[in-house]
Amino acid sequence: MAAKKIIGTILLILNTAGLGFVVYMTCMVLVERFSPTENSEELSLPEDPKGKKPLIIEEDIPEDDDLLKDMDLSDLDDLNLDDFD
Numbered sequence: 206m207a208a209k210k211i212i213g214t215i216l217l218i219l220n221t222a223g224l225g226f227v228v229y230m231t232c233m234v235l236v237e238r239f240s241p242t243e244n245s246e247e248l249s250l251p252e253d254p255k256g257k258k259p260l261i262i263e264e265d266i267p268e269d270d271d272l273l274k275d276m277d278l279s280d281l282d283d284l285n286l287d288d289f290d
């Protein structure tokens with residue numbers, strides 16, 4: 206009888222905690238949806254007051270395929286793979 210009451214009490218506590226979690230998540234979703242927030246992109250990129258160009262321009266960065274074409278792989282011709290056993 207005591208074990209049945211203990212298990213029942215544990216189930217009631219876990220159910221109450223689960224309902225509390227659901228209410229908490231619902232409140233967080235509602236706050237996120239209805240709170241006025243600024244665009245995160247605007248916050249991450251501050252404006253330059255002098256009007257200078259940024260140092261890194263995305264167009265100048267080569268893609269991975271281009272990097273592999275420019276590599277010199279002649280060093281690997283005389284590599285002995287038996288040393289790695």
